[in-house]
Amino acid sequence: MGGTSSFAAGSKLIVINKANNQLAYYNNGVLTKIFKVATGRKPSYTPEGKFKVVNKLVNRPYYSGHIPGDDPRNPLGNRWLGLNARQTWGTTYAIHGNNNPGSIGTYASAGCVRMYDQEVEWLFSQVPVNTPVVITASSKPFNSIAASYGFKVKGNFKPPAPQTAAAVLKKGSRGEQVTALQKKLTSLGYSTKGIDGVFGSNTENAVKAFQKKKGLKMDGIVGSTTKKALGLK
Known part of the structure; x- marks a missing residue:
């Protein structure tokens, strides 16, 4: 992984660790958010390496199942961030939503990276085409993974405190x-x-x-x- 990938102003990075099914989002080299994801049913299904987002689609149809993009039965959810993995160009492998939230955090897909619909909506709004994406299976923390691929990063992400009994529930709440x-x-x-x-x-x-x-x-x-x-x- 020779060389150092410097961050331009406003640049983003996504790192996905199949070992714990988590996705890290970096903004300007700072670890900003961590999400749970689902990856391939077998280790070989989800490709590993350094890729980039090559297309962004809203409500992508599920072609093989002849299901329209905005249909609740669509297993691809409502956002698609296509990756240039294994000589494909954003048509086969992607970070996308899902209509089965119970699968998030597990090994469930045919190779794509699944997220909760509302979380992939947020990520979709943040990352432009050409955003680098690292996928690996590692026991190292995210910052070490990013550094091993040549990215200068920093930040210790702290998840929000659990809600108290009297907490207000609103969009983004969970539990x-x-x-x-x-x-x-x-x-x-x-x-x-x-x-x-x-x-x-x-x-x-x-x-x-x-x-x-x-x-x-x-x-x-x-x-x-x-x-x-x-x-x-």
Whole structure:
């Protein structure tokens, strides 16, 4: 991996470690976020090496299954970051969303890297075409992996503190309280289009619909007033 890859202003880097199924996002050489992902069912399925994002697609159709891009059954989710891996050009291997959130964190794919839909939406909005992507299986921390591929990086990412019992639930929240919220909304007829413990756009829309029905402020945020109306602690 000779040479050093210097970061231009505004440059990005993605590092994926198949050993723990995590994806690290660097902005200007600083470790900014870490996400859970799913990778190949067998070690050989997801290619390893240094690649780059060569195309970005919204609602890519699932061609082999004849499923439109915006269909909830589409296993590719709503965002596709195509990679130039194994002599392909963003058509075969990608970082993409998924309609099976339960698979995230496991070895489940035919070779692609799966993310939660709302998390790949965020990543998609951050990274331009030509963003470098490193994929490996390593026991080393992300900064060491990046350095071994010639990238000068820094930063010690600290995950957000777990929510307290009185926490406000809103878009981006995750955990058991969100699961309970999704179950409650669904039981009341406000579909969250899945119960996965992740507060995304569908859960937000269900909250707003409930708030409208109850004459509450329609902000999609579950604070004490909305929790009380839902009968949640």
